[in-house]
Structures are given as structure tokens and as C-alpha cells.
Amino acid sequence: MDTLPYAVQTAFPLLFLLVPALGALLSCRRRGRSRPAAEIWQRWWSVGALGIGSLWITLAFLAFPEGMAQTIGFTPSPFQFEIAFANLALAVLGFRGASASPRERLTSGLAAAVFLWGAAIGHVYQWFANGDHAAGNTGGILANDILIPAVMIALALRDVRGVRGVNRSTPAGCSASLPQ
Numbered sequence: 684m685d686t687l688p689y690a691v692q693t694a695f696p697l698l699f700l701l702v703p704a705l706g707a708l709l710s711c712r713r714r715g716r717s718r719p720a721a722e723i724w725q726r727w728w729s730v731g732a733l734g735i736g737s738l739w740i741t742l743a744f745l746a747f748p749e750g751m752a753q754t755i756g757f758t759p760s761p762f763q764f765e766i767a768f769a770n771l772a773l774a775v776l777g778f779r780g781a782s783a784s785p786r787e788r789l790t791s792g793l794a795a796a797v798f799l800w801g802a803a804i805g806h807v808y809q810w811f812a813n814g815d816h817a818a819g820n821t822g823g824i825l826a827n828d829i830l831i832p833a834v835m836i837a838l839a840l841r842d843v844r845g846v847r848g849v850n851r852s853t854p855a856g857c858s859a860s861l862p863q
Contacts, residue, residue: 696823702731732827740770792838803825
């Protein structure tokens with residue numbers, strides 16, 4: 684990881700926000716009227732941002748623990764193995780979001796928030812308390828830790844509220860086909 688410029692290292696995690704956003708935008712342009720945009724965004728965000736992003740972090744921590752420790756600004760630690768599997772749990776939740784109900788995606792967003800917002804607090808603490816400006820501590824990863832669960836929760840809440848307001852006897856209801 685040492686050979687990549689700092690700007691590339693810190694910006695790389697932003698791809699896990701950008702790619703799902705572009706995918707959702709393009710999918711929304713081609714969607715039918717019966718498929719709500721919020722559902723499309725949730726599925727792209729869940730699989731792309733949370734699922735693939737967390738799987739990438741899992742593999743990086745397992746395959747390159749020394750490089751990941753350096754990227755974060757830490758020394759290698761056995762806790763990196765635990766971080767890898769915590770991220771694997773998030774990846775499973777993210778991939779489950781491809782076929783989950785809005786309530787399940789809300790639960791996945793809340794679970795992601797518990798871990799990722801806790802990690803964000805840790806990143807900010809290390810930044811200010813110890814001057815840790817390593818690429819894996821600030822920048823893109825910090826944005827991911829905050830935005831991925833926030834967007835998942837906001838989209839799922841919107842969809843859950845929309846599903847509750849749908850008249851189930853009206854076949855034209857956008858969310859009428861979503862499982863409860």
C-alpha cells in the first residue's frame with residue numbers, strides 16, 4: 684500500500700459510494716412505474732456500498748494485515764482478524780439487501796450504523812488525540828463509515844413509511860408487491 688499516493692489511498696473507499704450511486708441513477712432512468720426509486724436506491728446501496736465495500740475490507744484485512752495496519756496508522760494487531768469478520772457480517776447484511784424487505788434493509792442499516800459509526804468515532808478520536816492522518820483513518824473511509832449507514836437508514840425509513848401508507852387493495856400501488 685506504500686506505493687500508492689496518499690490521495691489515491693484516501694479516496695479509494697469513495698468508489699463504494701460513487702459506483703452504487705451511479706448504478707442507482709442509471710437504473711432509475713430505466714425503471715418501470717411499478718418499481719419505486721427508493722427501492723432501487725436501497726438495493727444498489729445495500730449491495731454496492733455495504734456489501735461489496737465490507738467484503739473488500741474483509742479481504743484486505745485477511746490478505747494484507749500488515750498493509751492495512753499501516754494504512755490505518757496502527758501497528759499490526761490480532762484485532763484486525765476480528766475487524767475482518769465484523770466487516771464480513773456487514774457484507775452478508777448488505778448482500779441480503781438485494782432481496783430483503785424495507786424493514787430488513789432498515790435493520791441492516793441500523794446494524795451497520797452501530798459498527799461503522801463506532802468506527803467513525805474511533806477514527807476521529809485517533810485523528811485529534813494522536814494526529815493520525817493516515818489514509819485509512821481519515822478521508823474516504825471516514826466518509827464511508829458515516830454515510831453508508833445514514834443513507835441506508837434514510838432510504839429504508841422512507842420506504843417503510845411508504846409501504847405503510849399503500850392501500851393494499853390498489854394494484855397500482857408502487858410498493859404493493861414488497862413483502863412485509
